[in-house]
Amino acid sequence: MSQYAIRNAWRSGVGMQDCRHVLLRGLPLSVTGHDVRRLIQKADIKGVTDASLLYKDFRPTGKAVLTTSLPDYTPGVLSGASDIILPGAKIEAEAIYDIASLNIPENPADVGKEGAVDPSQLGTGPAARVPERKTVTITGIPGKRSFKDLDYLLEGFRLASDRKYAVSYIPKPPRKFTFFSKFAVYLESESEAQRLVRVAHLSHFKNNPEAPLLRARIIY
Numbered sequence: 001m002s003q004y005a006i007r008n009a010w011r012s013g014v015g016m017q018d019c020r021h022v023l024l025r026g027l028p029l030s031v032t033g034h035d036v037r038r039l040i041q042k043a044d045i046k047g048v049t050d051a052s053l054l055y056k057d058f059r060p061t062g063k064a065v066l067t068t069s070l071p072d073y074t075p076g077v078l079s080g081a082s083d084i085i086l087p088g089a090k091i092e093a094e095a096i097y098d099i100a101s102l103n104i105p106e107n108p109a110d111v112g113k114e115g116a117v118d119p120s121q122l123g124t125g126p127a128a129r130v131p132e133r134k135t136v137t138i139t140g141i142p143g144k145r146s147f148k149d150l151d152y153l154l155e156g157f158r159l160a161s162d163r164k165y166a167v168s169y170i171p172k173p174p175r176k177f178t179f180f181s182k183f184a185v186y187l188e189s190e191s192e193a194q195r196l197v198r199v200a201h202l203s204h205f206k207n208n209p210e211a212p213l214l215r216a217r218i219i220y
Contacts, residue, residue, distance in 0.1 A: 021096040032220035045080035047073025052126035133190040160186035
């Protein structure tokens with residue numbers, strides 16, 4: 001967005017005076033939320049209080065949501081996005097006026113808070129609406145399974161103690177058929193999440209060499 005467009009949008013009262021969220025597009029799928037925050041800092045963009053990757057159905061979208069402390073900072077964030085340098089990527093920015101359409105909570109602290117979002121909406125929104133860096137998705141589990149089927153895999157891991165349920169079933173997206181189940185596991189720390197990925201990723205379900213391979217990924 002040009003400086004001219006920013007000024008006109010600001011003065012015309014179309015909503016930017018209340019806008020505190022900016023959408024970044026064009027990010028590589030391998031980028032983490034930490035990477036985005038580092039890029040914002042390196043570009044010296046002021047007023048950004050939170051930066052989270054945007055997910056859909058627990059998959060990265062190549063987009064991120066920036067939250068500003070005040071709407072006054074939004075025009076500067078939009079223009080400053082052009083200073084973000086990422087090899088092989090063309091970063092674009094736009095103001096977000098309808099945060100509900102992207103499943104963005106009013107309070108960034110609610111992003112990974114248990115019970116802050118309907119279970120059917122988990123996996124879509126900033127940081128997939130789960131605790132980033134401490135949540136692992138496990139896919140490739142054959143058939144319709146219960147979280148009890150992961151007991152063998154999670155033995156010895158420190159699961160999140162601040163949640164009622166440390167494992168949750170991930171419903172399949174509407175109109176999508178699959179023979180496999182998917183779960184989200186909430187760990188006590190980032191190091192535990194990394195350890196779980198090292199153990200689970202590309203391992204056979206229940207250590208049966210005839211069973212499908214599992215895939216584990218940390219939500220960043």
